[in-house]
Amino acid sequence: MIKLSGKKVSLNDILKQWPWGGDIQRDIIKKMxxxxxxxxYPSFEYMRYEVVLRTNIILAAKALYKSNLGFAxxxxxxxxxxxxxxxxxxxxxxxxxxxxxxxVNEPSIAILDIYDNGQEYATECATAMLIVYYRAVLDxxxxxxxxxxxxxxxxLHGWSTIPGMPLWYVPGFLGVKKELAYLPGDQRYxxxxxxxxxxxxxxxxxxxxxxxxxxxxxxxxxxxDNQIITSLNAxxxxxxxxxxxxxxxxxxxxxxxxxxxIEIQDLLLQFIRELNESFNRFIxxxxxxxxx
Amino acid sequence: MxxxxxxxxxxxxxxxxxxxKGIDKMRALYRELVEQKAEEVIDxxxxxxxxxxSLFVLLNDIEKLTILDRLNERDQVAIEIVKDILxxxxxxxxxxxxxxxxxxxxxxxxxLRWIVETGSKEAGLGVDYSQTLDSTVALLIRDFGDKTIxxxxxxxxxxxxxxxxxxxxxxxxxxxxxxxYSMVLIADHLRSAGKKERExxxxxxxxxxxxxxxxxxxxxxxxxxxxxxxxxxxxLYYQGETFDMTSxxxxxxxxxxxxxxxxxxxxxxxxxxxxxxxxxxxxLKEFKKVEEDVKIRLATYSSVLRNQSLQYWQAWLHIPMTxxxxxxxxxxxx
Numbered sequence: 001m002i003k004l005s006g007k008k009v010s011l012n013d014i015l016k017q018w019p020w021g022g023d024i025q026r027d028i029i030k031k032m033x034x035x036x037x038x039x040x041y042p043s044f045e046y047m048r049y050e051v052v053l054r055t056n057i058i059l060a061a062k063a064l065y066k067s068n069l070g071f072a073x074x075x076x077x078x079x080x081x082x083x084x085x086x087x088x089x090x091x092x093x094x095x096x097x098x099x100x101x102x103x104v105n106e107p108s109i110a111i112l113d114i115y116d117n118g119q120e121y122a123t124e125c126a127t128a129m130l131i132v133y134y135r136a137v138l139d140x141x142x143x144x145x146x147x148x149x150x151x152x153x154x155x156l157h158g159w160s161t162i163p164g165m166p167l168w169y170v171p172g173f174l175g176v177k178k179e180l181a182y183l184p185g186d187q188r189y190x191x192x193x194x195x196x197x198x199x200x201x202x203x204x205x206x207x208x209x210x211x212x213x214x215x216x217x218x219x220x221x222x223x224x225d226n227q228i229i230t231s232l233n234a235x236x237x238x239x240x241x242x243x244x245x246x247x248x249x250x251x252x253x254x255x256x257x258x259x260x261x262i263e264i265q266d267l268l269l270q271f272i273r274e275l276n277e278s279f280n281r282f283i284x285x286x287x288x289x290x291x292x
Numbered sequence: 293m294x295x296x297x298x299x300x301x302x303x304x305x306x307x308x309x310x311x312x313k314g315i316d317k318m319r320a321l322y323r324e325l326v327e328q329k330a331e332e333v334i335d336x337x338x339x340x341x342x343x344x345x346s347l348f349v350l351l352n353d354i355e356k357l358t359i360l361d362r363l364n365e366r367d368q369v370a371i372e373i374v375k376d377i378l379x380x381x382x383x384x385x386x387x388x389x390x391x392x393x394x395x396x397x398x399x400x401x402x403x404l405r406w407i408v409e410t411g412s413k414e415a416g417l418g419v420d421y422s423q424t425l426d427s428t429v430a431l432l433i434r435d436f437g438d439k440t441i442x443x444x445x446x447x448x449x450x451x452x453x454x455x456x457x458x459x460x461x462x463x464x465x466x467x468x469x470x471x472x473y474s475m476v477l478i479a480d481h482l483r484s485a486g487k488k489e490r491e492x493x494x495x496x497x498x499x500x501x502x503x504x505x506x507x508x509x510x511x512x513x514x515x516x517x518x519x520x521x522x523x524x525x526x527x528l529y530y531q532g533e534t535f536d537m538t539s540x541x542x543x544x545x546x547x548x549x550x551x552x553x554x555x556x557x558x559x560x561x562x563x564x565x566x567x568x569x570x571x572x573x574x575x576l577k578e579f580k581k582v583e584e585d586v587k588i589r590l591a592t593y594s595s596v597l598r599n600q601s602l603q604y605w606q607a608w609l610h611i612p613m614t615x616x617x618x619x620x621x622x623x624x625x626x
Binding site: 074075094095125158189193197204206237240242247251 | 366419430453534
């Protein structure tokens with residue numbers, strides 16, 4: 001069920017106001033509507049921001065899959081040294097990609113390079129999730145805002161953030177926790193409790209729910225849940241009897257929190273203006289979005 | 293094709309017949325299947341959910357019908373172990389080893405321990421050496437359940453920190469010991485003079501310390517952690533969150549039901565150990581109906597009151613829920 005400003009809204013009413021976006025956005029909305037859980041937003045714009053961000057997470061995950069980004073453990077990572085330096089000072093961030101100071105005011109260029117020249121990079125699955133998040137936020141708010149938002153430097157390493165900078169500051173995500181319902185664009189985790197002790201890198205797989213019954217996990221590709229479980233089970237210790245499984249938890253965008261921290265209203269307005277422009281240009285040249 | 297059946301104990305047809313109809317019927321079923329559907333019986337024996345007693349009962353039949361080679365490694369090794377244990381004075385080395393299989397396991401354990409005990413103080417022999425130690429530690433803790441090396445592992449983690457070397461796999465193995473009280477070995481570093489050491493200890497115990505953030509002094513943090521462990525230790529469940537999954541993992545969570553009733557829980561399953569009395573069962577059903585934040589308040593107050601006076605605690609536990617909550621709110625424990 002979806003509630004906007006405290007009132008239940010029908011699927012038809014929402015879709016009527018949703019002339020843009022493709023099947024992914026519509027699927028997310030349909031899943032929210034069909035859920036037993038109530039998805040509540042202070043306004044239509046907040047809901048749209050979440051749906052767009054989720055869509056961009058899915059698109060960024062698919063793009064990363066196609067980018068030829070290599071898989072490597074932290075001790076064997078590689079990156080394009082024009083943009084990034086491999087961090088080796090502290091083991092908690094060992095093998096992370098630290099943004100070179102030259103690009104500190106234009107981090108978007110360095111993020112996009114990972115997508116454009118994936119073959120020059122190799123990392124493990126949690127860092128790949130962060131790369132997806134950054135790209136999704138970049139696509140959602142545009143280059144100018146992105147560069148302004150992340151102008152204190154970037155460090156891509158597992159789930160770590162720059163020391164002293166909380167995780168919310170990165171892309172406004174909540175951190176992994178149990179949810180009542182899961183949606184496309186959620187970051188999930190397949191756990192492999194009986195992993196072979198010699199290959200701890202297969203202790204689990206971070207994935208993005210692509211919304212069509214498949215998940216993207218770096219190093220494992222785009223697969224169904226059963227295929228991922230089968231792959232992880234093959235990495236268990238000899239004689240293991242406990243199967244890998246999908247954790248009942250997710251990491252997802254926190255729109256309310258993000259709005260308090262990064263003045264979402266301004267971002268939204270700009271975002272809607274940009275959308276409106278392309279909307280006018282390509283779809284309905286004479287029509288304006290109702291809330292502009 | 294190999295099938296995986298998590299949490300389906302007793303669903304394997306062989307186990308089902310053995311449990312419900314007895315071992316003779318299971319043997320009869322096995323013989324019937326072997327003659328008519330050999331593939332099916334091999335699949336049943338190889339499935340993840342097979343229980344050991346069924347394999348044990350069928351040992352002679354399996355050997356007679358020479359299907360041993362088609363069994364999976366678990367079954368083959370189990371059969372080797374049983375044969376070794378029961379052969380008593382006529383034990384023979386298990387190919388390709390020089391020892392009978394049970395001695396081989398003990399030999400491997402002893403050698404792994406020797407590697408860690410004599411090798412953990414050496415930091416500078418390169419990446420391959422570190423990887424050897426990491427894997428040895430993981431085998432000892434995860435596969436041999438050896439907790440006696442945890443103090444060496446804690447030292448090794450902080451030594452690697454000092455030498456700017458990777459220690460995340462050691463941290464993973466350390467928590468995989470599923471021993472909440474081993475966290476005191478990390479907590480010791482909360483009052484270290486070294487800032488880096490303190491920061492790492494805080495990061496590793498962050499899931500506890502985030503609730504104790506008003507404690508900023510080294511000593512206060514250290515004692516706040518100990519107080520927390522003393523209060524919650526028996527009720528901790530290992531949920532296995534790691535740095536692979538989140539930047540702020542909570543390897544353990546407090547099982548509030550156990551804390552409320554004062555009944556310890558299994559660190560592996562999170563379930564209350566032992567049987568509940570009818571009274572406890574009723575109290576628990578009532579407890580499960582309240583919201584999460586209320587549960588936390590009730591469980592915390594229950595634990596404090598239980599330590600102060602068993603008599604008062606019992607009396608409080610048996611008054612109506614609304615009254616119970618009123619008292620817990622009035623005497624809120626920080």
